[in-house]
Amino acid sequence: MSTRPALSGYRKDFPALHQKVHGHPLVYLDNAATSQKPQVVIDALSNFYQCDNANVHRGIHELSHRASVAFEKTRERAARFINAQHTEEIIFTRGTTEAINLVANAWGSDAVKEGDVILLTEMEHHSNIVPWQMLARRTGAKLAFIPVTGDEGLLDLSRIDEFLTSKVRILALTHISNALGTINPVSELCAKARRMGIITLVDAAQSAGHSPLDVREIGCDFLALSGHKMCGPTGIGCLYGRLDLLETMSPWQGGGDMISNVDFHESQWNKVPHKFEAGTPNIADTIALHAAMDYLDEVGRERIAAHDTEIGSYAFEQLKRMGKIRLFGPREERSGLVSFLLHNIHAHDVVTFADQQGVALRGGHHCTQPLMKKLGVSSTSRASFYFYNTTEEVDHLIDVLRGIQKFFGE
Amino acid sequence: MFEELNDLYQQVIMDHSRKPHNFGILAGANCCARGKNPLCGDQIQIFLSTEDHVVKDLRWEGDGCAIFKASSSLMTDAIKGKTTAEVKVLFEEFHSLITTGKMSEDHHLGKLAVLSGVNRFPARVKCALLGWRAAMSALEGNPQSVTTE
Numbered sequence: 150m151s152t153r154p155a156l157s158g159y160r161k162d163f164p165a166l167h168q169k170v171h172g173h174p175l176v177y178l179d180n181a182a183t184s185q186k187p188q189v190v191i192d193a194l195s196n197f198y199q200c201d202n203a204n205v206h207r208g209i210h211e212l213s214h215r216a217s218v219a220f221e222k223t224r225e226r227a228a229r230f231i232n233a234q235h236t237e238e239i240i241f242t243r244g245t246t247e248a249i250n251l252v253a254n255a256w257g258s259d260a261v262k263e264g265d266v267i268l269l270t271e272m273e274h275h276s277n278i279v280p281w282q283m284l285a286r287r288t289g290a291k292l293a294f295i296p297v298t299g300d301e302g303l304l305d306l307s308r309i310d311e312f313l314t315s316k317v318r319i320l321a322l323t324h325i326s327n328a329l330g331t332i333n334p335v336s337e338l339c340a341k342a343r344r345m346g347i348i349t350l351v352d353a354a355q356s357a358g359h360s361p362l363d364v365r366e367i368g369c370d371f372l373a374l375s376g377h378k379m380c381g382p383t384g385i386g387c388l389y390g391r392l393d394l395l396e397t398m399s400p401w402q403g404g405g406d407m408i409s410n411v412d413f414h415e416s417q418w419n420k421v422p423h424k425f426e427a428g429t430p431n432i433a434d435t436i437a438l439h440a441a442m443d444y445l446d447e448v449g450r451e452r453i454a455a456h457d458t459e460i461g462s463y464a465f466e467q468l469k470r471m472g473k474i475r476l477f478g479p480r481e482e483r484s485g486l487v488s489f490l491l492h493n494i495h496a497h498d499v500v501t502f503a504d505q506q507g508v509a510l511r512g513g514h515h516c517t518q519p520l521m522k523k524l525g526v527s528s529t530s531r532a533s534f535y536f537y538n539t540t541e542e543v544d545h546l547i548d549v550l551r552g553i554q555k556f557f558g559e
Numbered sequence: 560m561f562e563e564l565n566d567l568y569q570q571v572i573m574d575h576s577r578k579p580h581n582f583g584i585l586a587g588a589n590c591c592a593r594g595k596n597p598l599c600g601d602q603i604q605i606f607l608s609t610e611d612h613v614v615k616d617l618r619w620e621g622d623g624c625a626i627f628k629a630s631s632s633l634m635t636d637a638i639k640g641k642t643t644a645e646v647k648v649l650f651e652e653f654h655s656l657i658t659t660g661k662m663s664e665d666h667h668l669g670k671l672a673v674l675s676g677v678n679r680f681p682a683r684v685k686c687a688l689l690g691w692r693a694a695m696s697a698l699e700g701n702p703q704s705v706t707t708e
Contacts, residue, residue: 527600
């Protein structure tokens with residue numbers, strides 16, 4: 150542990166961080182949208198295309214063998230990354246969104262019937278709402294939402310037992326809210342749900358690269374994550390599914406690789422996980438995801454989580470001291486992002502002004518329109534941090550925001 | 560700190576965004592439309608009263624950024640009293656202005672020219688266009704929600 154460099158020492162590994170934007174050094178604070186990529190991940194991607202490029206699972210030649218081995222090694226690595234019991238419990242998807250769609254289709258179409266309830270929370274990303282709305286429309290099931298307390302952005306669990314009824318088939322919820330920075334008590338909720346025989350899905354898009362993740366400790370049936378928010382490439386993510394559950398599920402997409410035998414009128418399915426991976430997969434990005442997972446564990450996910458809390462709390466306190474600001478998300482135990490509105494200044498104006506000073510923020514509804522409606526706003530500005538961000542960058546953000554307030558006469 | 564933005568956020572724009580003109584609901588309007596930028600949440604509802612293809616009066620309501628509000632406000636001032644055909648020409652001139660920064664010698668843009676700086680901020684073009692798209696949609700008798708995506 151003591152031999153590892155301070156977290157700021159890892160900045161040099163990220164080529165994209167070392168540039169000027171509009172004449173100012175880039176301060177990249179849009180990590181909840183996507184993280185920057187370390188050189189090892191970029192190298193893994195180009196090395197694959199330069200040296201090993203071939204299709205997987207179907208070639209006998211050397212390159213195909215190399216590609217297949219590296220591809221399946223990533224599956225083993227991903228299983229270790231989230232402490233899954235079996236390697237087969239990892240299904241590669243394009244990302245979190247596709248992973249949730251897979252569950253809503255492959256599991257939902259058989260398991261959910263008219264009158265059943267799909268339980269979500271009010272702080273879900275569109276990717277954990279819309280696939281369930283589509284499933285509800287197909288099956289006649291209903292959606293229910295665990296409420297959010299208000300600007301503080303905590304789940305209101307005072308009436309949780311009233312929500313966890315015998316009609317509920319699945320509880321799908323986010324681990325860390327991308328709009329509020331709330332860290333939800335997923336282990337506790339999954340345990341409660343399991344006692345009622347309810348299947349659980351955790352959206353780990355914001356947590357996977359930010360804290361240690363243990364699916365057995367969480368006790369969920371499904372967990373979805375995206376590679377690109379955790380130093381990996383875009384277009385690759387994972388669905389974790391409990392093996393016995395995956396084995397009972399029908400496939401959702403048909404094609405090559407997901408079959409064991411095909412006749413003109415009928416086919417037999419391949420075994421798990423291949424049953425859920427039709428067609429040529431995203432081989433290069435999968436292999437680069439392996440490099441990202443190795444890299445994150447070298448940095449240390451406990452350290453990243455501690456840094457998130459520290460920088461997130463620091464930013465929250467500094468923003469509060471500015472005044473004329475509305476802050477969203479928990480006052481304590483927050484993750485590494487802050488969501489806010491400057492009085493009388495629209496989030497998009499804030500983002501445009503910050504961009505001119507080299508600060509990359511996100512402004513908008515963060516793909517959480519229902520949550521924004523509940524909070525009575527159309528958008529917020531968001532600064533989201535990663536382990537390479539520093540408190541000096543937060544101080545720069547605060548200076549820029551004060552400048553914006555001044556410009557707008559606030 | 561923000562010298563580069565003085566051009567985009569000129570005083571006229573700041574004034575219109577703080578105190579938008581023709582803001583509110585118009586009773587007895589015969590053309591209405593809604594507009595929305597789904598990616599950012601900006602939204603507008605516009606009410607026009609036309610007679611013999613002339614915009615007699617109009618009001619708008621909406622919520623969004625300073626560029627959107629100023630552009631919508633300036634637009635309502637600009638098209639009041641104009642014929643549908645004149646509004647169409649003006650829209651084309653305005654569209655060209657904020658996407659390319661260019662104005663023809665015989666343009667009719669007037670105060671709308673303060674928005675010329677938008678062309679250097681491609682991400683904000685849709686903010687400046689939303690109100691216009693809603694107005695054009697209303698004049699074409701198409702009340703459904705328009706988007707600028």
